[in-house]
Amino acid sequence: MKTRIPLLLASAGLIAISACTTTDPYGNSTDAGGVGGLNRTQTGALAGAAIGGILGATRDSDKNDQGRDAARGALIGAALGGGIGAILDRQQKSLQQSxxxxxxxxxxxxxxxxxxxxxxxxxxxxxxxxxxxxxxxxxxxxxxxxxxxxxxxxxxxxxxxxxxxxxxxxxxxxxxxxxxxxxxxxxxxxxxxxxxxxxxxxxxxxxxxxxxxxxxxxxxxxxxxxx
Structure with missing residues (x-):
């Protein structure tokens, strides 16, 4: 049961993230601009947390307290994802201005x-x-x-x-x-x-x-x- 909860939460996060991507009539993926009004940094953090949660729950070598390991993975993933999102936000703005x-x-x-x-x-x-x-x-x-x-x-x-x-x-x-x-x-x-x-x-x-x-x-x- 301890494993199921973090996996379900992480999976729900990934489903929410995927909702911001749609497919046009020509079969190309288009991005809808974030999840529920979140900016790119926040969306990146959400994605990182979801993926980190999955990795933390499934890559636990000792199988002890997977809920804790999932939480740690989510925190690390959120930090990495949020950092990438912030960098891309800045780079996009810089390109558009120049x-x-x-x-x-x-x-x-x-x-x-x-x-x-x-x-x-x-x-x-x-x-x-x-x-x-x-x-x-x-x-x-x-x-x-x-x-x-x-x-x-x-x-x-x-x-x-x-x-x-x-x-x-x-x-x-x-x-x-x-x-x-x-x-x-x-x-x-x-x-x-x-x-x-x-x-x-x-x-x-x-x-x-x-x-x-x-x-x-x-x-x-x-x-x-x-x-």
Missing amino acids: LNNPNIQVVNHGSYLSVTMPESTLFATDSAAVGAQGQNDLYTIARNLQQYPDSTIQVVGHTDSTGSAAYNQDLSERRARSVAGILSAGGVAQNRLSTAGRGASQPVASNETVAGRAQNRRVQILITPTR
């Missing part, structure tokens, strides 16, 4: 930040060469990433569905590498960077309209704290 391009979206998902840059900000049609304005924006992002060094960065390229799947995959990969290359040139350590191309496989809007296709042609910079 970027002068309203077309760039910076979203805090609670455990990572996503910076979404549309094709029009970075590239000419069918090109993987970053234009002057896009380079300026990427150097701004690179400065921010240097100020917050404890994270990994994945650069992900996306296209619309026009053209063959092979062409779109190749273009998305080349665009991701181009963006990562500029971040590296801006001072971001290469061992923090990785790239991926998704082609047209992860649309955020309908490819049946001009506006929808424009939204799908984008590059995402995903920033995940390492501690």
Whole structure:
């Protein structure tokens, strides 16, 4: 019974956290901005407490007083989760203040930040060469990433569905590498960077309209704290 109670409480916390994530019509997860009006730091603490409670209850080697161990795990998890949430809050605010391009979206998902840059900000049609304005924006992002060094960065390229799947995959990969290359040139350590191309496989809007296709042609910079 002692084990059941902390596990049930931790599971309830995880269910509450998952309620802040929804799926759009295109199969992509979207974040609803926290749990019950909580800010990111509070949501991070809640997530950490839930996970810490589970670990404390299930990783007890002596099997004595698992309720106590779950509580200790929850406290440690809450501190770690709250710290990550606070860092992401600050980094998001700093990025939004330094970027002068309203077309760039910076979203805090609670455990990572996503910076979404549309094709029009970075590239000419069918090109993987970053234009002057896009380079300026990427150097701004690179400065921010240097100020917050404890994270990994994945650069992900996306296209619309026009053209063959092979062409779109190749273009998305080349665009991701181009963006990562500029971040590296801006001072971001290469061992923090990785790239991926998704082609047209992860649309955020309908490819049946001009506006929808424009939204799908984008590059995402995903920033995940390492501690």
